[in-house]
Amino acid sequence: AYGLPCRWLLLTVGPKYKDKYYIAAQNTLNACYRECLQLLVESGLRTIAIPCCWYSKGYPLEEQAHVALRTLRRCLERLRGSVDAVVLVAANTQEAELYDSLMPLYFPRTAGEANDGAAVLPDSCWNEWGEVTVEERRIRVSSSLISGREDDDDEPCNLFSEGDDSDRAFLHAREDADNSALRRLEGTMIEATSEEEAKQAFFRYHRRARDLRPDPEAMRFVYTAASKDRFGRHVVVLLGARLPALGVRDERTLPMFLKELELLRNERFILLYINSEVAGMDTVTLEVLQEMLAVISARYRTSLGQLLVLHPGLWFRAAFVLGRAVSDDAASLWHDSLYLEANACWCSTDCTFASATLHTSRCLFHTFERKGGGGGKKIPNVPADFTVDPEARYAGKVTYYNKWKGYGFVEMSEKGLVPEDRVFVQWRNIQSEDRFPFLVKDMEVELGLMKWTERGGWSSGTTLRAKTVTMPGGALIALQNSVDAEKKSFVGGQDLRYTGKLKFYDPRAGFGYVSLDPGFTVEEGVPGDLRVERAEVNAGARQPIMMDNMDVEFGIWKTRRGAYKVYNMTLPGGIAMTQEVLEHRAVVSQESFAGEVSIWNYRQGWGFIKAAAGVSFPAAVQEKLAQQTQSAQSRAEKRGKTTTQEELLYFRRGDLKQGVRLESGNAVSFQLYTDDKGAGACEIQLSA
Structure with a gap:
C-alpha cells in the first residue's frame, strides 16, 4: 500500500x-x-x-x-x-x-x-456467501451421473417413485409460447401487463425508428413545425385524420412518432393534436393517441411542455377524461392539456405540408377555450398601470388545486374585477395551520390581490395572484387533519404521539429516519426505525431544513402496502420544526430600521441588507453582527480571499412581508432578530 x-x-x-x-x-x-x-x-x-x-x-x-x-x-x-x-x-x-x-x-x-x-428483510434467496440466487436460472445436474448398480428387470419396483409423485410441475398451466412471442413482437405499451413488457414495446419502437424513411409530405401524419412557439418550444403536430388505418398495429405509426421526438434531442416541445375531420366514434385514433402518450410518459415527460387538442369534439372529450384514470402520468398529462377552438379557418387535412406548417404557427396564437378545471396554466396578463388595493379582501371559490404541485385557481365572486374572473394561487400565499398547506376544489375562501411579474421562465408580463388566502372571515385554513383521518390508517389513533430520536432528514432527498424510543407498546410489525417523508415534517407550513440527531415526537401511520411511517413529526411538545426555532431566533424589538438590499438571490431565496447611513443597532445585535462578520472573514481567508467583509444583515424569503417583491438596491424597512448564527432582518417591506 x-x-x-x-x-x-x-x-x-x-x-x-x-x-x-x-x-x-x-x-x-x-x-x-x-x-x-x-x-x-x-x-x-x-x-x-x-x-x-x-x-x-x-x-x-x-x-x-x-x-x-x-x-x-x-x-x-x-x-x-x-x-x-x-x-x-x-x-x-x-x-x-x-x-x-x-x-x-x-x-x-x-x-x-x-x-x-x-x-x-425479505425471505432469504441468498446462498451461503450472500449472493442472490434465482432458482429458474440454476442448471440442474443429477447428484449421481453413473448408476451404482445394474438395472434388474426382474426386480419389482414402483412405476412412480416418491420423487416422481411429488413433482407436480406438469399440473401447472403455462402460457402458450406462440402467444407469448406474438405479444413480445406486436404488443403495445398500453396492453403490457408488466413494466418489462412495456419496456420491450418501447425499445421495439426505438429500433424500428432508426430504419424508417420519412413519408412524402402529402402523407405525413406527424412533423415538427418550422417555427417555435413564443416560449421557444418546438411544436410537434399530429394530424388525426392522416393516422394509418391500422392504428397501433401499423409498424410505422409509433416508430415514426418516436423518430420525430428523437430528432428534438430532449429539447422542450409541445404536442399539437389536430382532431379535425376525425370520425366521432373513431376508437383507432384514440388508441394511437393513448399509446403515444404512453411513449411520452416513458421517456419524454420532462421535455413535454403541454398537450394541445384542436377541435376535440364531444366524443373525444369524454374518452379523454376517462383516460386520465389509467395512471398518475395520464392524469398529469390531462391536467396539462388544453382544448383549442380556433376562430380562424383551419387548413383541411389534404393540404400540403408547407401550408399546414403555416397554419399551425398562426393558429397557436388564436383565442382558445380552456379545458374545465385547472387544465390551462397560462395566466392572463394585466396592464402595467392596473391598480390593486393592497388592503381589500375578496370572496372566491377554488375551482382547481394540485396539492403536490402547490398551485391552483380561485374564481372570484365579484365578476369583472380580474381578467377571466379567476386568479392564480400558490401554496406560499395560503394562511394555514396545516404543515403542508393546500386547498380543495369548491371550498369558499377569502383573499387579497397582488401584482406579480415572473422572473424568467415561460411567463412574461404582469399578472395577478391571490395573497393571504384564508377562510371566509379571516380564519386560518385547517384541512389536513380531517383529510388524513379519512384516508390514512394510524397505529394507536391519529392523536397518539410517540417520542424518538431523529437520525437525519435530508430536504434534497425528501426523507429521513426516526428511531422510536423504547418502552412503547405498538402493534406487531412496527420497526424500531421509521421513515419520515417531506409531507409529514411539520415545519410550520414551510420547507424543512437539513436536520439530524434531535429529539422529536410523532404519530405512526400504515400505508396501503403495509409499511409503517412517521406521521406529523414535531419537536417535543408539538412545536413546529421551523428554521427559526431550530436556530433559536429571538426578535430584538418591534422597532423598525432603514436599510438597502445589498444582495438578493431570488432563485435561492436569501439575501443581505446594509443598514442606512447613521442607523445604529442595539448592543446585542451589534455584538452578534460583529461575530457574524468575523466568521465570514475567516471563511474567506481560508479560501484565499483577502477582501474586507461588510457588516450585513442576513434574511430569507420568509422574512419578507406578504406580497413584497425585492431587487438589489431597493430601500427597505425591517425589524431585527438574533439567532445562533448571528443577526438578521425580518418583517421586511419596501420603504415608502
Whole structure:
C-alpha cells in the first residue's frame, strides 16, 4: 500500500447500476466484498477496513449498504475463525447514520432486534456467501451421473417413485409460447401487463425508428413545425385524420412518432393534436393517441411542455377524461392539456405540408377555450398601470388545486374585477395551520390581490395572484387533519404521539429516519426505525431544513402496502420544526430600521441588507453582527480571499412581508432578530 496507513490495498471493479439488471448489480457488488474477505484470509491477514460508500456509479446508497451488510454477515459466518475485525469507515454523518440504522437488521444484538430484522428483510434467496440466487436460472445436474448398480428387470419396483409423485410441475398451466412471442413482437405499451413488457414495446419502437424513411409530405401524419412557439418550444403536430388505418398495429405509426421526438434531442416541445375531420366514434385514433402518450410518459415527460387538442369534439372529450384514470402520468398529462377552438379557418387535412406548417404557427396564437378545471396554466396578463388595493379582501371559490404541485385557481365572486374572473394561487400565499398547506376544489375562501411579474421562465408580463388566502372571515385554513383521518390508517389513533430520536432528514432527498424510543407498546410489525417523508415534517407550513440527531415526537401511520411511517413529526411538545426555532431566533424589538438590499438571490431565496447611513443597532445585535462578520472573514481567508467583509444583515424569503417583491438596491424597512448564527432582518417591506 506504499505510504498509506495499511499493509495492503485491495482494488475492485463494481457494477454500473441499472434497475433492469438490479440482481446482476447486487451479485457483482457482492463479489467485490466477498473476494476481498476471501483474499484477506488467503493472505494470512486478520483485519480489514471497508469504506461505507466507495462506489458511485449510480448505485443507490441504501441499496449498496444492504448488499454490503448482507455479504459481511454471510462471509463472517463462514470465516469467523480467520477474521479478527472488520471496520466500516463512514465519510460523513449521513453514511454513519444509515449504517447504524441498518446494522441491527443483519447483526442483531437482542432477540427484539432479531425479530425486527426478520419482519423487515425479505425471505432469504441468498446462498451461503450472500449472493442472490434465482432458482429458474440454476442448471440442474443429477447428484449421481453413473448408476451404482445394474438395472434388474426382474426386480419389482414402483412405476412412480416418491420423487416422481411429488413433482407436480406438469399440473401447472403455462402460457402458450406462440402467444407469448406474438405479444413480445406486436404488443403495445398500453396492453403490457408488466413494466418489462412495456419496456420491450418501447425499445421495439426505438429500433424500428432508426430504419424508417420519412413519408412524402402529402402523407405525413406527424412533423415538427418550422417555427417555435413564443416560449421557444418546438411544436410537434399530429394530424388525426392522416393516422394509418391500422392504428397501433401499423409498424410505422409509433416508430415514426418516436423518430420525430428523437430528432428534438430532449429539447422542450409541445404536442399539437389536430382532431379535425376525425370520425366521432373513431376508437383507432384514440388508441394511437393513448399509446403515444404512453411513449411520452416513458421517456419524454420532462421535455413535454403541454398537450394541445384542436377541435376535440364531444366524443373525444369524454374518452379523454376517462383516460386520465389509467395512471398518475395520464392524469398529469390531462391536467396539462388544453382544448383549442380556433376562430380562424383551419387548413383541411389534404393540404400540403408547407401550408399546414403555416397554419399551425398562426393558429397557436388564436383565442382558445380552456379545458374545465385547472387544465390551462397560462395566466392572463394585466396592464402595467392596473391598480390593486393592497388592503381589500375578496370572496372566491377554488375551482382547481394540485396539492403536490402547490398551485391552483380561485374564481372570484365579484365578476369583472380580474381578467377571466379567476386568479392564480400558490401554496406560499395560503394562511394555514396545516404543515403542508393546500386547498380543495369548491371550498369558499377569502383573499387579497397582488401584482406579480415572473422572473424568467415561460411567463412574461404582469399578472395577478391571490395573497393571504384564508377562510371566509379571516380564519386560518385547517384541512389536513380531517383529510388524513379519512384516508390514512394510524397505529394507536391519529392523536397518539410517540417520542424518538431523529437520525437525519435530508430536504434534497425528501426523507429521513426516526428511531422510536423504547418502552412503547405498538402493534406487531412496527420497526424500531421509521421513515419520515417531506409531507409529514411539520415545519410550520414551510420547507424543512437539513436536520439530524434531535429529539422529536410523532404519530405512526400504515400505508396501503403495509409499511409503517412517521406521521406529523414535531419537536417535543408539538412545536413546529421551523428554521427559526431550530436556530433559536429571538426578535430584538418591534422597532423598525432603514436599510438597502445589498444582495438578493431570488432563485435561492436569501439575501443581505446594509443598514442606512447613521442607523445604529442595539448592543446585542451589534455584538452578534460583529461575530457574524468575523466568521465570514475567516471563511474567506481560508479560501484565499483577502477582501474586507461588510457588516450585513442576513434574511430569507420568509422574512419578507406578504406580497413584497425585492431587487438589489431597493430601500427597505425591517425589524431585527438574533439567532445562533448571528443577526438578521425580518418583517421586511419596501420603504415608502
